[in-house]
Amino acid sequence: MNDGYRSKLLRWITFLSGLYFFLEFLLPVTALQKIGVAPYHDMITKGFITVGAMSIGLGIVNLLLVHGTKIAFRRKGWINSTALLMGMVLAMVFASLEWRGGALVADGVREISVLGQFAQRIHADEVAKREGVPPLEERMRLLKEATISKLSTLRADVADEPDTPARRGIMTKIDEVGVLLQPLPTETGAILTALQRIATLLSETGALFGSILREKEQVGTAKKVHDFLYNGLFTSLGAAMFSLLSVYIGAAAFRAFRVRSFESFLMMGAAVLVMLGQTPYGLMISDALPHIRLWLLEVPNSAAFRAIKIGASVAALVMAFRMWLSIESESFARDRE
Numbered sequence: 001m002n003d004g005y006r007s008k009l010l011r012w013i014t015f016l017s018g019l020y021f022f023l024e025f026l027l028p029v030t031a032l033q034k035i036g037v038a039p040y041h042d043m044i045t046k047g048f049i050t051v052g053a054m055s056i057g058l059g060i061v062n063l064l065l066v067h068g069t070k071i072a073f074r075r076k077g078w079i080n081s082t083a084l085l086m087g088m089v090l091a092m093v094f095a096s097l098e099w100r101g102g103a104l105v106a107d108g109v110r111e112i113s114v115l116g117q118f119a120q121r122i123h124a125d126e127v128a129k130r131e132g133v134p135p136l137e138e139r140m141r142l143l144k145e146a147t148i149s150k151l152s153t154l155r156a157d158v159a160d161e162p163d164t165p166a167r168r169g170i171m172t173k174i175d176e177v178g179v180l181l182q183p184l185p186t187e188t189g190a191i192l193t194a195l196q197r198i199a200t201l202l203s204e205t206g207a208l209f210g211s212i213l214r215e216k217e218q219v220g221t222a223k224k225v226h227d228f229l230y231n232g233l234f235t236s237l238g239a240a241m242f243s244l245l246s247v248y249i250g251a252a253a254f255r256a257f258r259v260r261s262f263e264s265f266l267m268m269g270a271a272v273l274v275m276l277g278q279t280p281y282g283l284m285i286s287d288a289l290p291h292i293r294l295w296l297l298e299v300p301n302s303a304a305f306r307a308i309k310i311g312a313s314v315a316a317l318v319m320a321f322r323m324w325l326s327i328e329s330e331s332f333a334r335d336r337e
Contacts, residue, residue: 010326011326014323014324014326015324015325015326017048018323018324019324020044022324024037024041060088063084063085063088064085066081067081067082067084067085068081068085071085087229087233090225090229091226091229091230091234094222094225094226094229095226097222097226098217098222098223098226101217101220101222101223102217104213105210105213105214105217108209108210108213109206109207109209109210109213110206111150112150112154112202112205112206112209113202113203113206115143115146115147115150115202116198116199116200116201116202116203116206117199118143118146119143119195119196119198119199119202120195120199122136122139122140122143122195123192123195123196123199126188126191126192126195127192136188136191140191143198144181147177147181147198147202148178148181151174151177151178151205154170154174154205154209155171155174158170158171158209158212161212164212166208166209166211166212167212169204169205169208170205170208170209170212173201173204173205173208174205176197176201177198177201177202177205180194180197180198180201181194181198257271270296270300273289273292273293273296274293274296274297276289276293277289277290277291277292277293277294277296278293
């Protein structure tokens with residue numbers, strides 16, 4: 001496919017995609033159902049989310065190409081590029097390890113929670129006299145076997161844990177569930193009562209076991225390194241950057257507050273009133289300064305910000321239409337030519 005056909009195809013895909021979401025936002029649900037699009041809306045949305053997620057991969061590849069080239073040829077700033085790529089790789093690795101630890105915690109709790117949900121389902125089906133389900137005795141036998149097996153494994157897992165309230169609570173609840181299951185009740189009323197208690201105990205056991213797993217995850221190496229990279233380096237470097245920017249902001253404010261015109265005089269006066277109304281020293285001058293400060297922030301300042309937001313929204317809408325109609329791509333293409 002040559003560049004001309006590919007460019008036209010991309011423009012048509014962009015236009016039709018924008019048209020779909022534009023009409024989906026405007027048209028009622030009944031109209032979408034009549035067209036036959038409503039059942040596929042979730043699939044279409046997930047498809048666009050997937051395509052958008054691919055841009056993250058493209059960004060990573062772009063970083064590797066740009067900064068990897070600098071490092072390979074030892075161009076100016078290659079040390080900074082090395083630090084950037086090393087930080088990116090370390091952050092991705094330890095964030096993945098932390099995510100994996102959280103997933104293991106969820107899996108460990110889910111197995112216990114599923115047994116509690118199974119007990120609740122048996123109780124609900126028996127109360128509702130639901131037909132088409134296995135006999136109560138068969139389901140109770142399966143619940144008993146699965147619960148005893150899982151709780152035996154859980155007892156072994158927490159046996160070596162420190163003697164904490166969570167561990168003691170798990171052991172107590174395991175013993176109580178064992179009492180309810182050995183032997184199984186024979187009367188229907190007793191079975192329903194036991195099922196309710198078993199479901200509650202299993203839910204509480206899963207919550208306690210999850211707290212133990214999360215505590216172990218919090219003191220793990222992956223969590224410590226991730227916190228060090230984020231809180232120790234990223235946050236600190238960001239604070240240092242904004243501290244340096246504050247110097248330039250102060251210099252810009254000094255230049256802006258020079259009284260050279262009536263407008264600059266108004267801005268300077270408003271700034272002085274706001275600062276005096278913010279500090280305790282303003283009360284020594286007049287009790288009205290805090291009220292004046294609040295009025296300046298809520299009335300003139302809010303009106304100005306609303307005007308700025310309206311202008312920015314109009315500009316964003318114009319830019320969205322230009323991208324939708326591929327006008328921006330045409331201008332870029334002319335620039336390349």
